[in-house]
Amino acid sequence: QQQVKQSPQSLIVQKGGISIINCAYENTAFDYFPWYQQFPGKGPALLIAIRPDVSEKKEGRFTISFNKSAKQFSLHIMDSQPGDSATYFCAASRGPGGSYIPTFGRGTSLIVHP
Amino acid sequence: DTEVTQTPKHLVMGMTNKKSLKCEQHMGHRAMYWYKQKAKKPPELMFVYSYEKLSINESVPSRFSPECPNSSLLNLHLHALQPEDSALYLCASSQDPKYRGRHEQFFGPGTRLTVL
Numbered sequence: 001q002q003q004v005k006q007s008p009q010s011l012i013v014q015k016g017g018i019s020i021i022n023c024a025y026e027n028t029a030f031d032y033f034p035w036y037q038q039f040p041g042k043g044p045a046l047l048i049a050i051r052p053d054v055s056e057k058k059e060g061r062f063t064i065s066f067n068k069s070a071k072q073f074s075l076h077i078m079d080s081q082p083g084d085s086a087t088y089f090c091a092a093s094r095g096p097g098g099s100y101i102p103t104f105g106r107g108t109s110l111i112v113h114p
Numbered sequence: 115d116t117e118v119t120q121t122p123k124h125l126v127m128g129m130t131n132k133k134s135l136k137c138e139q140h141m142g143h144r145a146m147y148w149y150k151q152k153a154k155k156p157p158e159l160m161f162v163y164s165y166e167k168l169s170i171n172e173s174v175p176s177r178f179s180p181e182c183p184n185s186s187l188l189n190l191h192l193h194a195l196q197p198e199d200s201a202l203y204l205c206a207s208s209q210d211p212k213y214r215g216r217h218e219q220f221f222g223p224g225t226r227l228t229v230l
Contacts, residue, residue, distance in 0.1 A: 034218070043118075043204050043221030044157065089156050093217075099145075100208070100217035101170070104156030 003027055004092050006105025013112050019077040021108045023090035026071065030092035032100060035064065035075050038087045038107075047088070048075070080112045118222035120205050126228045129195060135225045137188040137205030145211045146188040147219065148180060149204040157204055157221075163188060164211060195229045202226055 005024045013019045025033075031052055036044035050057045050064040050073065057064045063076040077084055087109050091102035118139045127133050137146065145164045149157035162170035163182040177199075179191040188205055202224040209216035 032214075032217075041223070041226075043206070043223050045221065046218055049218070087154075095214060095217055096212040099162065099164070099170070099211040100219075101159060101162070101211075102219070107154065107156055109154070 003103045004105040006090050010109045013080045015114050017080050019080045022074045023105050024072045025092045029094045032093045033073050034091050036089045082112045082114050085112050120222040120225050124226045128230050132193045135190040139207040143207035143209050145208045147206040151202045197229050200229045
């Protein structure tokens, strides 16, 4: 059973455009929602994260929107750049009993064309 | 030092070999993790060590044997692996998985393992 559903699987965007990746979860016990960015040959790196008591969080060009009632959250990358080309994983976790072990989505391969 | 290091970067081994992967962090983190990642898939959790004790084993085959000699070091011993075990093996660490604000995981670059 896939607890975190992520779409789309791949995304191609022109430089300067907006990239949007969506995720949905089922377990209402999740209380932490991170996004990871992974470049080829590298490990995932935490990009931005949100808690369910906040509906939006922005860090630079990256914004998470969170809809608790719909159990959905999304990543928006504004003014997308070729350097943003990577695989993005959404995740959900719960703590402290769940030790904040992330349940990952399947990933989105983003390509930003110059 | 704010990174997780892993050695070797690449490893090719036969099915009868014994090898070990090494992970190190000097951030004072008390939890360390092993993940397996296949191409175009998310990381899959294998083991968690919390305060140097094995706290989670995700039903991993016994041909993978983790070891945590001290709070900074994590090893993964490999024996009699199968070709389907070929993958990127990632190590991660976190300050303390029980506390909000100190649970974020920092990943190393991984070891690319090929089993022939």
